[in-house]
Amino acid sequence: QSALTQPPSASGSPGQSVTISCTGTSSDIGTYNYVSWYQQHPGKAPKLMIYEVNKRPSGVPDRFSGSKSGNTASLTVSGLQAEDEADYFCCSYAGSNNFGVFGTGTKVTVL
Amino acid sequence: QVQLQASGPGLVKPSQTLSLTCTVSGDSISSGGNSWSWIRQHPGKGLEWIGYIYYNDNTYYNPSLKTRVKISLDTSKNQFSLELRSVTAADTAVYYCARDRGKRRFDPWGQGTLVTVSS
Numbered sequence: 001q002s003a004l005t006q007p008p009s010a011s012g013s014p015g016q017s018v019t020i021s022c023t024g025t026s027s028d029i030g031t032y033n034y035v036s037w038y039q040q041h042p043g044k045a046p047k048l049m050i051y052e053v054n055k056r057p058s059g060v061p062d063r064f065s066g067s068k069s070g071n072t073a074s075l076t077v078s079g080l081q082a083e084d085e086a087d088y089f090c091c092s093y094a095g096s097n098n099f100g101v102f103g104t105g106t107k108v109t110v111l
Numbered sequence: 112q113v114q115l116q117a118s119g120p121g122l123v124k125p126s127q128t129l130s131l132t133c134t135v136s137g138d139s140i141s142s143g144g145n146s147w148s149w150i151r152q153h154p155g156k157g158l159e160w161i162g163y164i165y166y167n168d169n170t171y172y173n174p175s176l177k178t179r180v181k182i183s184l185d186t187s188k189n190q191f192s193l194e195l196r197s198v199t200a201a202d203t204a205v206y207y208c209a210r211d212r213g214k215r216r217f218d219p220w221g222q223g224t225l226v227t228v229s230s
Binding site: 051 | 218219220
């Protein structure tokens with residue numbers, strides 16, 4: 001199963017918004033509303049930021065939001081802060097007999 | 112607070128078996144509802160799912176690794192383990208353990224452990 005496609009990089013100035021896309025297929029993102037997003041700082045473990053397309057775990061700032069249209073999911077970070085500079089990965093469920101796939105990853109830079 | 116801690120040798124020789132253990136605190140691996148995964152990340156690369164195990168010992172492995180992988184539970188120690196046989200340099204990666212709360216909601220992750228395959 002192929003990885004979900006993300007842009008390699010994205011950037012924005014403090015206070016601005018940045019949106020990262022995650023493109024899959026009709027076998028994963030297009031069928032299931034189970035897309036999750038993870039933030040990873042250098043040398044650290046990934047951290048869950050969004051699950052089930054647009055739900056935020058407790059403790060995640062509401063500056064982080066998720067959405068989906070067709071085979072593409074998106075993560076938007078509003079009001080960018082320096083600590084948002086990190087790698088972001090998406091992940092989609094793809095059925096009970098299939099693990100699913102991770103995205104290729106996007107490096108977000110705060111200018 | 113649920114925490115996962117991966118441990119194991121940081122250096123494995125080619126053709127040998129990589130063995131890692133993930134110790135879980137704050138949750139019981141024998142309770143239903145969650146699965147327990149191993150995920151790896153090659154240096155500077157993306158995430159690759161290795162496999163997962165349920166509380167009832169049902170497992171599912173990445174087809175590309177299936178012939179070399181085994182994931183098992185030790186409920187007495189609240190741990191789950193990874194064995195990857197016949198390793199090569201291509202298996203050099205940071206290995207993470209994680210709890211899947213359902214439908215690929217991985218939370219939390221262990222801190223990750225770097226395993227280098229080299230003679």
